[in-house]
Amino acid sequence: MSAKEKVLSVGIDLGTSQSAISTSAGAHHVVDSYVGWPVDMVARKVMKKPVVIGAEALENRTMLDLHRPLEQGLIKEGSEKDLAAVREILSHLIELATEGNRETRTRAVVGVPAETMRVNKQQLRQIMRGMVDSLIIVSEPFAVAYGIEALLHTMIIDVGAGTTDFCVMKGRYPTEEDQRTLTKAGDSVDDLLAKLIDERHPEVQFSIHMVRGWKEQYGFVGEPAKRALVTAPVHGKAQKVDITDAVRAACESLLAPFTETMLDLLAAVEPEYQEKVRQNVMLSGRGSRIHGLAEELEKALVDLGGGKVRLVDDPVFAGANGSLAIALDADEDDWEKVSA
Secondary structure: OOOOOOEEEEEEEOOOOEEEEEEOOOOEEEEEOOEEEEOOHHHHHHHOOOOEEOHHHHHOHHHEEEEOOEEOOEEOOOOHHHHHHHHHHHHHHHHHHHOOOOOOEEEEEEEEOHHHHHHOHHHHHHHHEOOEOEEEEEEHHHHHHHHOOOOEEEEEEEEOOOOEEEEEEEOOOOOHHHEEEEOOOHHHHHHHHHHHHHHHOOOEOOOHHHHHHHHHHHOEOOOOOOOOEEEEEEOOEEEEEEOHHHHHHHHHOOHHHHHHHHHHHHHOOOHHHHHHHHOOEEEEOHHHHOEOHHHHHHHHHHHHOOOOEEEOOOOOOHHHHHHHHHHHHOOHHHOEEOOO
16 A cells, blocks of 8 residues: 555454444444344334444344344354344444544454354455455454463463354464364353253243343352342343353353363473463453353363463454564454455
8 A cells, every 4th residue: 555545554353242443543342242133113213223333233232123233253154144243343443443534545354253263254355345455354362362462372362252262373363273163151151041041040030131130240160259139020020130050050051161272272282382381371252251261261271281271352352463473463464355
């Protein structure tokens, strides 16, 4: 690009539950990854817009054809509406970033779940065509690692809603052998928590959206710091319900698969570097905020000689900030032109 042209670099984290964008102009935005279309004439009159995105879509879901287009790290198959929903989320983020100024040339690095990177990369290229001038698509754990400059002898565990991605960084682009993807993640915790609450408190009325909010407020593993007391209707009357044991059981369902995958990846690291990697395990993603998760994973490293598991400073924007860092560092040859 000519030096005279105004270029905006953006980093996007396209997530199952939330999507975020960071820009070279210093802007940061996050939206819930929901898109809805009014279901009928009445809904169109109430909403006064043809499409609704983010928290507004979730709040008004009863009058919308609501879509959450990523599931278990992939764009849902066989649905034009889900492809359209991904397009709406990305277009909305770009609009927020450019403030509607389409004269600015935009180049974007998009971080996606590892499974999306493997399976849906070509679809994403097509979706982004016309939105940005140049594009790079990377996996979310790699974007996180790049943003915190943890590119050598580090393991990233990115706990999303649909998937948890593990990646060992070796000072280069990670290969398939350096990465693992689990479907044990935020959504699986929500589903189990809903089942446990229903079994233990069959009289309580709740939705999966309420359950997700309870998990995000109270989620923990190990010993509880406080009781998880929530308010929910019972036969139409609001009552306090103690769901502490259910929250613990649901969240701790992550520990065994996380530990197994972490140890399996560590065992594949060259022997002389395993100690360094054990001392540099980084948790990111919305699910990393489950209280006590880092400490419990550290316990699993004791038998190997010990290690350190830490949380990234900003799990909401770690992926977007990392994608932006890649955009700012990328050479011209690294970019794919997608404006046509």
